[in-house]
Amino acid sequence: xxxxxxxxxxRIKKISSRLRLACSAIFYLLPLVIISYxxxxxxxxxxxxxxxxxxYLKDPLLPVVTRILCIAVDMIPGAIIMLSTRYLSGLFSxxxxxxxxxxxxxxxxxxxxxxxxxxxxxxxxxxTLLILAITLNNPPGQRFLAIGIGTFQLSLLLxxxxxxxxxxVMDEARVMNDEQQFIV
Amino acid sequence: xxxxxxxxVMLAKRKMKSNELAKFIGITEQNLSILKxxxxxxxxxxxxxxxxxxxxxxPGDILEYSEDE
Numbered sequence: 665x666x667x668x669x670x671x672x673x674x675r676i677k678k679i680s681s682r683l684r685l686a687c688s689a690i691f692y693l694l695p696l697v698i699i700s701y702x703x704x705x706x707x708x709x710x711x712x713x714x715x716x717x718x719x720y721l722k723d724p725l726l727p728v729v730t731r732i733l734c735i736a737v738d739m740i741p742g743a744i745i746m747l748s749t750r751y752l753s754g755l756f757s758x759x760x761x762x763x764x765x766x767x768x769x770x771x772x773x774x775x776x777x778x779x780x781x782x783x784x785x786x787x788x789x790x791x792t793l794l795i796l797a798i799t800l801n802n803p804p805g806q807r808f809l810a811i812g813i814g815t816f817q818l819s820l821l822l823x824x825x826x827x828x829x830x831x832x833v834m835d836e837a838r839v840m841n842d843e844q845q846f847i848v
Numbered sequence: 849x850x851x852x853x854x855x856x857v858m859l860a861k862r863k864m865k866s867n868e869l870a871k872f873i874g875i876t877e878q879n880l881s882i883l884k885x886x887x888x889x890x891x892x893x894x895x896x897x898x899x900x901x902x903x904x905x906x907p908g909d910i911l912e913y914s915e916d917e
Contacts, residue, residue: 843889843890846882846887846888846889846890847888847889847890847891847892848875848879848880848882848883848888848890848891848892848895
């Protein structure tokens with residue numbers, strides 16, 4: 665193996681190791697951040713508060729029940745992000761072992777693509793449920809249920825499809841790699 | 849497989865061991881084993897050239913087309 669190749673592999677292993685640790689950290693920190701955010705929502709500085717709350721509520725202070733509902737709703741995409749960090753951790757763990765073109769790699773990338781597509785739909789659901797949750801304490805006639813699609817959700821959808829395509833390309837690379845093992 | 853690899857026969861004729869040949873041509877014994885057992889999907893011209901040079905034979909002595917499966 666050439667020196668530059670060895671250096672490149674070593675760099676991949678090092679970066680993958682750091683990214684795997686970052687993904688693990690996100691996995692454990694994300695629920696804590698979501699819970700803390702909504703638990704201390706009323707004490708947060710103005711700049712950190714949700715735009716939706718400002719838009720739909722005159723009183724910016726959220727009661728406990730609403731905040732609990734917001735945590736539950738926010739955990740829908742939160743759980744998806746956590747799952748995607750699991751897949752990324754698995755993928756980076758394979759890269760650390762210098763496994764680049766195995767069926768496992770392809771499976772992780774495909775799962776990641778699918779989960780990002782799911783994330784875009786779940787984010788739409790989250791927005792809808794969040795608006796309902798924060799306006800639930802409003803008097804009848806002032807509760808809202810709104811569905812909206814923004815550039816964020818569309819971007820997620822596009823990125824998800826690109827990742828799924830990437831998984832298919834990687835699968836072709838895996839087949840070529842397998843064949844390469846039998847070229848003498 | 850319709851292409852038969854007669855590397856074993858040539859090695860026996862030249863009284864050479866597999867590991868010696870692998871060393872001469874610069875491939876691993878594992879790769880030479882893949883070639884000998886007919887599991888190889890392709891053989892590089894450079895590998896064939898080295899085998900022919902060290903076994904003093906022609907590519908046709910190593911590779912043989914056969915109608916049999």
